[in-house]
Amino acid sequence: MSQTLHPMLNVAVKAARAAGSLINRASLDLDLLKVNTKSPNDFVTEVDQKAEEVIIETLLGAYPGHGILAEESGRTHGAPHSEYVWIIDPLDGTTNFIHGFPYYAVSIALAYRDQIQQAVVYDPTRNDLFYASKGRGAFLNDKRIRVSKRTRMSDALIGTGFPFRKGDNFKRYMKMFEDVMVSCAGVRRPGAAALDLCNVAAGNYDGFFEPGLNPWDIAAGSLIVTEAGGLIGNFTGESDYMYQREVMAGNPKIYAQMVGLLKKYSRVIADDAKPAGIGAEPLDAADADAKNLPDWSPEAALAKAEAEAQSPEALAAARKKRAVRIRKEDVAPKGDAQG
Incomplete structure (x- = not known):
């Protein structure tokens, strides 16, 4: 080298x-x-x-x-x-x-x-x-890499990952997947988020999105993307993504268009007026148990509030707590979100 x-x-x-x-x-x-x-x-x-x-x-x-x-x-x-x-x-x-x-x-x-x-x-x-x-800058071996220059979502190749564990909200993902799939040239799911992000950085993908990822899945790839001229964030397009279990990346033009498609599915948004089926859908009690969420986690509080059909005030408080960034000290290993 x-x-x-x-x-x-x-x-x-x-x-x-x-x-x-x-x-x-x-x-x-x-x-x-x-x-x-x-x-x-x-x-x-x-x-x-x-x-x-x-x-x-x-x-x-x-x-x-x-x-x-x-x-x-x-x-x-x-x-x-x-x-x-x-x-x-x-x-x-x-x-x-x-x-x-x-x-x-x-x-x-x-x-x-x-x-x-x-x-x-x-x-x-x-x-x-x-x-x-x-x-x-970002490099592949000794060669400088840059994100793609495509500007239209209809021309874009998008990478993703599927939920696969018991308790993952697959129906929510399929709505998200459909919105992206009908808007772009193609969707790929090879199964390793770290490499997917590098493919965004190298211009092989024009964008990438996936829910449920952990910091170790995306930490290295996130810097490689930004140093290659790309953007990375949560589904609302904001830079708070590392511990939010949702991530989206792309060249700047495609990224902006992906925000328009995915922001309504973001679990970061605390929006009590959100209609049913949009964004962070309610977890039933079985899903909450299946996720093995720590009692202290904001996501667990939201799951409990929704599962027990608590008052609107209690549910709003739980959503607000969920929207606050989860500090990295509170993140415990839960496995490879890519398998």
């Missing part, structure tokens, strides 16, 4: 390549792989865990005072109160990996005071390295 990288980015690249080598070796004999189920359709393999271990060992070996937020181990490693936090998905696209479908990646990002500063997404099957440092 001829380009001089930021020292912290250099360490992240080293960690990503080490994890990628481990993943490639394991992919040669998938029949021997031990697969566990975290929840229905949500898998973790010994490869996820070993890859995460080698990443954390590499990062903390260089920066022992930094914090860690990782998909499989959460915050159990690193310094708990550091202003520097590495956000790690050791294998984004586990379901693809298990089935030998070559679309998965290692995702590593460094946040300083909640702002992503360094990002690496490594595709081990193609040996493609996407990376970015804040203010220095």
Whole structure:
């Protein structure tokens, strides 16, 4: 790699390549792989865990005072109160990996005071390295990448991801999917959000949207998109997306048109006058249980209020609480939203 990288980015690249080598070796004999189920359709393999271990060992070996937020181990490693936090998905696209479908990646990002500063997404099957440092542009291997220049939604290719866990609101998603599908040239769902965001950055997709994602799915890709000249946010188009479990990205022109299509489905909006079937649809009690939401979470409060048909005042309070940004300290690992 001829380009001089930021020292912290250099360490992240080293960690990503080490994890990628481990993943490639394991992919040669998938029949021997031990697969566990975290929840229905949500898998973790010994490869996820070993890859995460080698990443954390590499990062903390260089920066022992930094914090860690990782998909499989959460915050159990690193310094708990550091202003520097590495956000790690050791294998984004586990379901693809298990089935030998070559679309998965290692995702590593460094946040300083909640702002992503360094990002690496490594595709081990193609040996493609996407990376970015804040203010220095986005790259694929040694080549600078930029978002596409398409301006019309009717010409756009859009990436997405489907809900797949018990309790996910699939009917709501299908309405969203239909609105986008009839407005664009095509929709694709390969199954790894980190790579999907990199494809937006490289101009292969003109836009991307998905509900239900966790910070480790999108942290690295988010910086790569913005450094490539793209925009990323929640379904209302605002920049508060990392912990809101909904994300949308695209080149500026397509992004603006996607906001027009998706904002009515945003779970961020606290709108008590919203008609039935729009936006954050009520969760029934079974859905609330299936999500295994922590009692303290704003989403759990909203689910409880709606499930128990509480008064309009109580429901409004729950929605208002849900609309407040969930601080990263409160995010607990729930698995790979891409499988």
